[in-house]
Amino acid sequence: MSDWLDAGLLVNIVDGVAIGGLLFLLAVGLTMIFGLVDMLNLGHGALYMAGGYGAFLVLGTGPVSLMDYLLVAVLVLGVGAIAGLGLGVAVRPLAGRGHLDQALLTLGLGIVVAEVFMLLAGRGFQTLSVPPQLGRSVSLVGESYPLYRLVVIAVSAIVAVLTYVVFERTRAGSLARATVDDPQMVAAMGVNVGRVRAAVVMVGASLAAFAGVLGAPLLNLRPGVDTEVLVLALIVVVIGGLGSIKGAVIGALLIGQVQTLGVSLFPGLAAYALFGVMVLVLLVRPGGLFGRSVA
Amino acid sequence: MSQHRRSAFLLRAGAGALALALTACGGSAAGPADDSSADGAADSMKVGLLIPQTGVYSPIGGEMQKAVDLYMAQHGDELGGRPAEIVTADSAGNPETAKQRAKELIGREDVDVITGIVSSPEGVTLAEEAATSQVPIVIANAGANAITAGEVSPYVWRTAFSTNQLGYSAGVYAAEHLGKTGAVLMGADYSGGTEVLAGFLAGYKAAGGSDPLAQIMTPFGKTQNFQPYLAEIPAEASFVYAFYAGGEAITFVKNWDEFGYKDKFPLLGAQNLTDEDVLPAIGDAAVGVMTVGLYSPALDNDANAEFVDLWKKKYDLLPSIIAVQTWDAMQLIDQAAATVDGTITAETLAAAFPNAGTIASPRGDFVVDPDSHNPTQSWYVRELQKDGDSYVNTVIATVPADEVVDQPSA
Numbered sequence: 001m002s003d004w005l006d007a008g009l010l011v012n013i014v015d016g017v018a019i020g021g022l023l024f025l026l027a028v029g030l031t032m033i034f035g036l037v038d039m040l041n042l043g044h045g046a047l048y049m050a051g052g053y054g055a056f057l058v059l060g061t062g063p064v065s066l067m068d069y070l071l072v073a074v075l076v077l078g079v080g081a082i083a084g085l086g087l088g089v090a091v092r093p094l095a096g097r098g099h100l101d102q103a104l105l106t107l108g109l110g111i112v113v114a115e116v117f118m119l120l121a122g123r124g125f126q127t128l129s130v131p132p133q134l135g136r137s138v139s140l141v142g143e144s145y146p147l148y149r150l151v152v153i154a155v156s157a158i159v160a161v162l163t164y165v166v167f168e169r170t171r172a173g174s175l176a177r178a179t180v181d182d183p184q185m186v187a188a189m190g191v192n193v194g195r196v197r198a199a200v201v202m203v204g205a206s207l208a209a210f211a212g213v214l215g216a217p218l219l220n221l222r223p224g225v226d227t228e229v230l231v232l233a234l235i236v237v238v239i240g241g242l243g244s245i246k247g248a249v250i251g252a253l254l255i256g257q258v259q260t261l262g263v264s265l266f267p268g269l270a271a272y273a274l275f276g277v278m279v280l281v282l283l284v285r286p287g288g289l290f291g292r293s294v295a
Numbered sequence: 296m297s298q299h300r301r302s303a304f305l306l307r308a309g310a311g312a313l314a315l316a317l318t319a320c321g322g323s324a325a326g327p328a329d330d331s332s333a334d335g336a337a338d339s340m341k342v343g344l345l346i347p348q349t350g351v352y353s354p355i356g357g358e359m360q361k362a363v364d365l366y367m368a369q370h371g372d373e374l375g376g377r378p379a380e381i382v383t384a385d386s387a388g389n390p391e392t393a394k395q396r397a398k399e400l401i402g403r404e405d406v407d408v409i410t411g412i413v414s415s416p417e418g419v420t421l422a423e424e425a426a427t428s429q430v431p432i433v434i435a436n437a438g439a440n441a442i443t444a445g446e447v448s449p450y451v452w453r454t455a456f457s458t459n460q461l462g463y464s465a466g467v468y469a470a471e472h473l474g475k476t477g478a479v480l481m482g483a484d485y486s487g488g489t490e491v492l493a494g495f496l497a498g499y500k501a502a503g504g505s506d507p508l509a510q511i512m513t514p515f516g517k518t519q520n521f522q523p524y525l526a527e528i529p530a531e532a533s534f535v536y537a538f539y540a541g542g543e544a545i546t547f548v549k550n551w552d553e554f555g556y557k558d559k560f561p562l563l564g565a566q567n568l569t570d571e572d573v574l575p576a577i578g579d580a581a582v583g584v585m586t587v588g589l590y591s592p593a594l595d596n597d598a599n600a601e602f603v604d605l606w607k608k609k610y611d612l613l614p615s616i617i618a619v620q621t622w623d624a625m626q627l628i629d630q631a632a633a634t635v636d637g638t639i640t641a642e643t644l645a646a647a648f649p650n651a652g653t654i655a656s657p658r659g660d661f662v663v664d665p666d667s668h669n670p671t672q673s674w675y676v677r678e679l680q681k682d683g684d685s686y687v688n689t690v691i692a693t694v695p696a697d698e699v700v701d702q703p704s705a
Contacts, residue, residue, distance in 0.1 A: 144555020
């Protein structure tokens, strides 16, 4: 009896990693944009929603072929990047006017985008089908587990490694980080600071829209999903520390576990656990787990 | 220092975003209600269709709209021999919004009757509103027992069921066929869910079943991943009875299949779990799931043959239970209106409901009980089977009307 329980618990943990992976894709963009460009993008949830609904409008409710699915995912990555470019341009006039103005503008743009998709797709409950090749379940420690969620884990792990390597180990990454600390010096080295910043916003927006496609079969498509994921992503960023990719990984994994293992072990406390964890982390480390130490 | 301030700001901004979202959801405007119910044209009627067009129950609302559209098209836009008009309003599945919309339908649109009404909390609120404003409602789904408990208002009628009937019938079947011990109950945590499960338990115990092993309630309308809740099912369970509808039914049945629970325990559900309105989105995951409901498109009677044929021609799908409940609500309004001599008003129509007579329903003929205002009906145990490319809720057993209790014992 007890080994069945252990296997069930293990499935819980794996599922937490899948949800965490999805949250990471969303939070990494938010944290990069905030940490490296110093821009607060509250339209991040709407980008997620746009990705999911965009894919739904193209693919529809019926069965989906793997080819179409991959094609749409790549397309959404591209469209997301373009949206990020637009977002960067829209926010530029607000340079030097503080975070509140940025927050209002991006939140407003997000509401408009979300409403447009509601008009196009209807306000009802929708979900995205998974291609049959990914729709089956596989055996995991003797328990059945949906393959698609393992794919989510794999994809987010790849993105995590890629972003880490690019931003921490390459020249482009160190330039991006340098533009925060000393933009004049970077500019003096002959680097176009504006272009570096635009690139960061584009990557972040693109990942958010992509998370929308990846997450739609799990979290479904419905009005309000944009604010729901935005709040989760903000919690992840606050826990992990601003601008830290490592922090986004750990924060997302932690929140993923709270939402699966936490619910399973303490069903009565599930509603409070999310904020409880955040408060706890902030009490111990006000800058987040991997936030840069206060100068 | 700046990191400090930024994180604090980010927190506040997040909270602000949340608050904004909440006001956006809750603040749907509603104008002042005009309570004068003076009727419009002398010999026409107006029906308000109050359904959720947003939220997890929107698939159910959509199905109701389809049933009403088909009924009106089929009857030349006439009810009770008079030209009739349908006015649709979005309840958002929320009792407060539903009440506001009902007031608008009554005050501005001057409707003679309101139908639709999906969730139990909406049903309870609207039953009060109907009694106060003296405009009748015909509930096509909301099952809350309280709506028809005790002395029922002459303005409140129902062509669906009481949740006690819905759960009780399943309980009787489960005790006889799935085991008298080891029951596990799962449901959405709101009045609809808890009442259906209580009804199930009453029927289960009346038929010799013992206390359930566990009752697992999931947050209503917020659960997108049932995996952690499924993990709570004890390994020694002999079967699981579940109540989920609309979007939640889709997610639940998919998760049940994906996480391999199909091979672990038999699943018995309330009718909504595999109703035809959610089947296309669930797909193969639903095959083998048993549900207890008041209808199946596979039933063998003339009214059903005709109805299924009509529905398939128009929508290329099999009709759902929701569709039948709504269709019968229209039949009840139609037949009641036909007995009214002179002008149709909310008042004359309400007085006519007891005279509506037998409803030739696709579920089998039934009469709306003059005391309980609920249908007196048999319940069908259905197993979902795949036939070629289509899915059929095949009837495998019947729980007769006289074995089912309409209201919980006090």
